[in-house]
Amino acid sequence: MRATIQSDAPSVEAQSLTKVYGHGNTEVVAMRDASFQVRRGEVVALLGPSGAGKSTLLTAVGLVNPPTSGRITISGCPVLDGPRPLVNLRAFRRKYIGFVFQKANLIPFLSALENVQVAMEINDAPARKARKRALELLDYLGIADRWHGLPSTLSGGQQQRVAVARALANNPSLILADEPTAALDSHRGRQVMELFRMVAHEHKAGVIVVTHDHRALDVFDRILEMEDGTLRPPTTG
Amino acid sequence: MNLAIRDIRHKLSRFLLTALGIGLLLMIVMGMAGIYQGFTEDALSFLNRAQADLWIVQKATRGPFAEISRIPWDLEDRAYAVTGVAEARAFVTQIIQREYQGKPLRLVVQGLAWPRDDGSELPLMAGRALGQAHYEMIADRSLGLRLDDRVPLGKDIYTVVGITAGMAGPTGDGFAFFTIPDAIAIQYDTPGEAIRLEREARRSRLHRQDLGNTQPLLLERAAGPASQLPALGTQYVSAIMVNVEPGVDPARVAKVISGWSDVTVYSNGLQQELMLKSIERNRKQLGMFRTLLVIISAIIMSLILYTLTLDKVHDIAVLKLMGARNRTVVALILQEALLLGALGYGLAYGIGLWVYPYFPRRVAITNTILVQLAVIVVAISIISSLLGIWKAMSVQPNEVLA
Numbered sequence: 001m002r003a004t005i006q007s008d009a010p011s012v013e014a015q016s017l018t019k020v021y022g023h024g025n026t027e028v029v030a031m032r033d034a035s036f037q038v039r040r041g042e043v044v045a046l047l048g049p050s051g052a053g054k055s056t057l058l059t060a061v062g063l064v065n066p067p068t069s070g071r072i073t074i075s076g077c078p079v080l081d082g083p084r085p086l087v088n089l090r091a092f093r094r095k096y097i098g099f100v101f102q103k104a105n106l107i108p109f110l111s112a113l114e115n116v117q118v119a120m121e122i123n124d125a126p127a128r129k130a131r132k133r134a135l136e137l138l139d140y141l142g143i144a145d146r147w148h149g150l151p152s153t154l155s156g157g158q159q160q161r162v163a164v165a166r167a168l169a170n171n172p173s174l175i176l177a178d179e180p181t182a183a184l185d186s187h188r189g190r191q192v193m194e195l196f197r198m199v200a201h202e203h204k205a206g207v208i209v210v211t212h213d214h215r216a217l218d219v220f221d222r223i224l225e226m227e228d229g230t231l232r233p234p235t236t237g
Numbered sequence: 238m239n240l241a242i243r244d245i246r247h248k249l250s251r252f253l254l255t256a257l258g259i260g261l262l263l264m265i266v267m268g269m270a271g272i273y274q275g276f277t278e279d280a281l282s283f284l285n286r287a288q289a290d291l292w293i294v295q296k297a298t299r300g301p302f303a304e305i306s307r308i309p310w311d312l313e314d315r316a317y318a319v320t321g322v323a324e325a326r327a328f329v330t331q332i333i334q335r336e337y338q339g340k341p342l343r344l345v346v347q348g349l350a351w352p353r354d355d356g357s358e359l360p361l362m363a364g365r366a367l368g369q370a371h372y373e374m375i376a377d378r379s380l381g382l383r384l385d386d387r388v389p390l391g392k393d394i395y396t397v398v399g400i401t402a403g404m405a406g407p408t409g410d411g412f413a414f415f416t417i418p419d420a421i422a423i424q425y426d427t428p429g430e431a432i433r434l435e436r437e438a439r440r441s442r443l444h445r446q447d448l449g450n451t452q453p454l455l456l457e458r459a460a461g462p463a464s465q466l467p468a469l470g471t472q473y474v475s476a477i478m479v480n481v482e483p484g485v486d487p488a489r490v491a492k493v494i495s496g497w498s499d500v501t502v503y504s505n506g507l508q509q510e511l512m513l514k515s516i517e518r519n520r521k522q523l524g525m526f527r528t529l530l531v532i533i534s535a536i537i538m539s540l541i542l543y544t545l546t547l548d549k550v551h552d553i554a555v556l557k558l559m560g561a562r563n564r565t566v567v568a569l570i571l572q573e574a575l576l577l578g579a580l581g582y583g584l585a586y587g588i589g590l591w592v593y594p595y596f597p598r599r600v601a602i603t604n605t606i607l608v609q610l611a612v613i614v615v616a617i618s619i620i621s622s623l624l625g626i627w628k629a630m631s632v633q634p635n636e637v638l639a
Binding site for chain 1: 240246551555557559561562565635
């Protein structure tokens, strides 16, 4: 099934997403009837206490952990109808979604540069072009001098910046970040948040960031709050 | 970007140690094949070198390479007399074990029809061919003898005048070449006391008969050397090798000789077949060990590759989360498996070249063996990576979040 995206469509639309784990007596509803929309170029914060269902929402929208019911449309392309995929999810993730997590999750046997480069090569980018862009991204994030270092030789902050560079590598239309600044100092954390904002605006990508860092909430265009698996009515940032 | 190369580079020492282990295992597989090949080559080496068209052996036996065969030496002359025969040579062979310089010396005594065959066509690596009718020998290198060594065998001492390479019998014992009379003397060597007792017994038997009492001269003869007694004087050899004249069909000559009621005649091909049959059980044994080793190697490689894959489960999940295709993940595991197999193969060959010469039996590594093993290694690498690939395919991208 060929995925066709529309450049003027919202970055992501979620309709009545519900995620149920287990069944019968062990049934747990992790997300209930969550509907929202993130426009292109919009940076949205997702707040909520632990266990509120933020990660469930993020992984559902990231096409990693499909919802039990509900519908997800990314850039105008319907991708999930409940647990049923409407496109090749892996190929879709590869092209249109970037991830940043609390742990950098870098591949330990690749250098900083290669960790960024591999994301593009997986997406069929020519090696030379991928390398050039990877270097540009590392430079942009202030770690160009450590391009050759293996993840084990980088600090936590440096690793996270490499992870951000990797998420940006393919110019995705949707970037999902799960507490990406948790391992960074406030200055670098804010830099990353502002970077997300810049990417969102420059590349017309929608960005959803799960965060507990209330100091940088002014960076966001909108704030979504979750509690007990349910999205609260939206507030503006 | 080749992920397999980068992963290997990251854990190079571990990869090299693993490859060394696999290499040693493959070296044993290769060695088994080499021993198997050496076994066959050794068994056939003399037959191939002798290039006889026909072998005349003792009636109803399978020839000297399969069992004891004794025929009179003068049968050589009878064979010569057959129309179409260009050459008939006596063949003497026997495995003996003696003590030399305080160590056991086990050798295959082989008679050469000197002076027609002085051993100059043997693969001599040092020294020369037999230069006289007696008391010289050519020894294979595997016997550990050196030029000019003087080896006492029977009642005589033989000087090593030549050293051959790669001449071993079916049992793996090295060949030693003598003139036929010397080989017979070694083969039928009897202690002096036994000869004296035999002569006395012979004289006693004759004494009890009228013939001995009426002809005292016979009593004197009976107490003398056996070679001077016409009835006992025939010397025996193991076989007679026959070569036919150019253009003559060996089958036609064989048909004539097979009409003789005291011998059996075989073509060289049939003799080879009988020789191989006589060592069939040993060859099968080696073949089965080799098969088992291949299976064991495959299992061990599977476990190693599975463990290597388990180490990368998180990285594979990250790759899948980023949207890597299955072929990217499969290539990572398969390429590592093939590189591991290739390096193991190279190490097996390198270490084998160094170690095999110290094996008690000849290890003959041929190009066929090398190609066969290469194919086996590729097959093992692919098969053993399947377990790892299966594991990798079952990894879910959301395991990154765990």
